Amino acid sequence: MKKIQKIHLYEQVSEELQNYIQEKELKEGDKLPSVERLTEMFGVGRSSLREALRYLEANEVVRIENGKGVFVRDMDTFRFSGKIKIEVERNSLLATLDVRRALEGKAIELAAKRITPKQIKEIEACLNEYRRLKEKGESTSKIDFTFHQLVNKAAANPILESVLESFSALYNKFFDRPLGNTGLFDATYPFHFTMFEAIAAHDVRAALTEFNKLMDSLEEIIKNYEI
Amino acid sequence: MKKIQKIHLYEQVSEELQNYIQEKELKEGDKLPSVERLTEMFGVGRSSLREALRYLEANEVVRIENGKGVFVRDMDTFRFSGKIKIEVERNSLLATLDVRRALEGKAIELAAKRITPKQIKEIEACLNEYRRLKEKGESTSKIDFTFHQLVNKAAANPILESVLESFSALYNKFFDRPLGNTGLFDATYPFHFTMFEAIAAHDVRAALTEFNKLMDSLEEIIKNYEI
DNA sequence: CCCTATTCACCTATCAGACAGGTCAATCAT
DNA sequence: ATGATTGACCTGTCTGATAGGTGAATAGGG
Numbered sequence: 001m002k003k004i005q006k007i008h009l010y011e012q013v014s015e016e017l018q019n020y021i022q023e024k025e026l027k028e029g030d031k032l033p034s035v036e037r038l039t040e041m042f043g044v045g046r047s048s049l050r051e052a053l054r055y056l057e058a059n060e061v062v063r064i065e066n067g068k069g070v071f072v073r074d075m076d077t078f079r080f081s082g083k084i085k086i087e088v089e090r091n092s093l094l095a096t097l098d099v100r101r102a103l104e105g106k107a108i109e110l111a112a113k114r115i116t117p118k119q120i121k122e123i124e125a126c127l128n129e130y131r132r133l134k135e136k137g138e139s140t141s142k143i144d145f146t147f148h149q150l151v152n153k154a155a156a157n158p159i160l161e162s163v164l165e166s167f168s169a170l171y172n173k174f175f176d177r178p179l180g181n182t183g184l185f186d187a188t189y190p191f192h193f194t195m196f197e198a199i200a201a202h203d204v205r206a207a208l209t210e211f212n213k214l215m216d217s218l219e220e221i222i223k224n225y226e227i
Numbered sequence: 228m229k230k231i232q233k234i235h236l237y238e239q240v241s242e243e244l245q246n247y248i249q250e251k252e253l254k255e256g257d258k259l260p261s262v263e264r265l266t267e268m269f270g271v272g273r274s275s276l277r278e279a280l281r282y283l284e285a286n287e288v289v290r291i292e293n294g295k296g297v298f299v300r301d302m303d304t305f306r307f308s309g310k311i312k313i314e315v316e317r318n319s320l321l322a323t324l325d326v327r328r329a330l331e332g333k334a335i336e337l338a339a340k341r342i343t344p345k346q347i348k349e350i351e352a353c354l355n356e357y358r359r360l361k362e363k364g365e366s367t368s369k370i371d372f373t374f375h376q377l378v379n380k381a382a383a384n385p386i387l388e389s390v391l392e393s394f395s396a397l398y399n400k401f402f403d404r405p406l407g408n409t410g411l412f413d414a415t416y417p418f419h420f421t422m423f424e425a426i427a428a429h430d431v432r433a434a435l436t437e438f439n440k441l442m443d444s445l446e447e448i449i450k451n452y453e454i
Numbered sequence: 455c456c457c458t459a460t461t462c463a464c465c466t467a468t469c470a471g472a473c474a475g476g477t478c479a480a481t482c483a484t
Numbered sequence: 485a486t487g488a489t490t491g492a493c494c495t496g497t498c499t500g501a502t503a504g505g506t507g508a509a510t511a512g513g514g
Contacts, residue, residue: 008293009497010281034465045498047274050467054237054278058285066235066466067505080393095386102333102387106325159322159397160329166307167390236468261494272469277496293495294476 013042013052018061021072028074032062035070080163093222096171101215103164104148105208110155112199112207119154120200126150127196134189145172147192151199187217240269240279245288248299259289259297307390320449323398328442330391331375332435337382339426339434346381347427353377354423361416372399374419378426414444 017038026032033041039049053070056062063071130143145168152164191214198206244265253259260268266276280297283289290298357370372395379391418441425433 036465039498045496047277047497047499050274050278051281051497054281055285058282064466065505067464067507069465080397092386095384098333098337098384099330099387099390102329103326106329110325157322157325159319160326163326163390163394170307170386263494266469272467274470275468278468291495292477294478294493296494 009044009048010051010055013044013049014055016042017052017056021061026072028072030072032070032072090222090225094219097215097219097222099167100171101212103160103167104152105211107152107155107157107160107164108195108199108207108211109204110157110160111151112202112204114156115154115199115202119150123147123150123154123196123200127193130189130192140189144188144192151196154199187221188214191217236271236275237278237282240271240276241282243269244279244283248288253299255299255301257299259299261296317449317452321446324442324446324449326394327398328439330387330394331379332438334379334382334384334387334391335422335426335434335438336431337384337387338378339429339431341383342381342426342429346377350374350377350381350423350427354420357416357419367416371415371419378423381426414448415441418444 017032020026021032032038035046035049035053039046042049053062053064057064060073063073065071126143126147130140130147133140133143148168149165152161155161191210195207195210195214198210244259247253248259259265262273262276262280266273269276280289280291284291287300290300292298353370353374357367357374360367360370375395376392379388382388418437422434422437422441425437
């Protein structure tokens, strides 16, 4: 019989380690003691300690470099995350679209206000490529993604950009599979150009109008699509 | 000299394991082979395998239960995540506010459309408590959070709810510390009531107007606040 | 005296073997 | 029949050994 320890050792070590970092006020790039030292400090075996480190690495708290040591990651970085149950059904798709309307709509509003001449040229080049691929009948999903990414960047709001980027992974997952070849890109194609022109002209209202048309056409496709 | 393998073993194992899950189409709760078997399958040592498992556990791909085995977690759950460098300065705060405008604005729009009588009563009770605390001069940060959460729920969009929930952790972090006692809640206080009334009356336009007033007053506070 | 190649101390990466202890079902004794 | 026991199967953890990455000190040649 031993002491009562229902919590896994690696979990305790992981917490202790985080406390250690906080107490010593370690910052980005600071080096932690070597694995050997840490095993002595916490009185655990190497394997438990390494599992704890691997766990913390997965949670982006530390960074382990071969031959160098263990380093603290930027603690001033806020990490947001969430889980969404994926159900490929109409309501989920429409719900996703609402969020896209909110986030990308704001991005477009800001982009129309703040886009620079250089960024305008970049997007113009992107749209030319879009047109080229379209005429050749090749896949436009990738260039479509790039277009929206550029607009997102033009909004000049790093936080919005980050949220939108991680969220776009969700609707790409949604729309690639079930609706991959349903004329989705055909229907939205013309709005990319009208929307760009409005943004380039710094016309917030017109840009949002075109964006809403784009979203509306997407919504129509989803509503009429037999899943 | 050996073969070129710059990638860590545990990383390779982790990927192989994910492939294995996908190929075998394993679902929530399915059991993986025992650690012993897996080491044979992948031809690696125990420690590498365990580190890989711990890594996957941290990423919520598997669940390890003592004495039972390793189990697959819900793979139909989409996990979004992102990192944001926190800098407590005016621009970051304003950038955060823009995202909040986008997400919560959409939530309010939807809530005004779809709120149920039961939810109206819940929010009403929440606001009464808000008023009570206000009059007693107690902290209203918690009840304020609850209010926004209820509105969020009334939007009846689980995906928006999830995104907003994880994101709200960010702006709580931002606003709690630097602006904790700067009359932030005083200034926004009246708008909670006007906004609620508009939502309860299913008046989308008025609700958004009130929400924008609330956001504008927040923006003013930030702009005038000497950091 | 300077530059380069070697060496060495320090670290992480990974393996294999051993023992402790949790879990569950089959089995055995009452 | 029922309740305790056992044993098969697992994960949890420790340890000693070997391999290999990294960077600074160091030795040797010009």
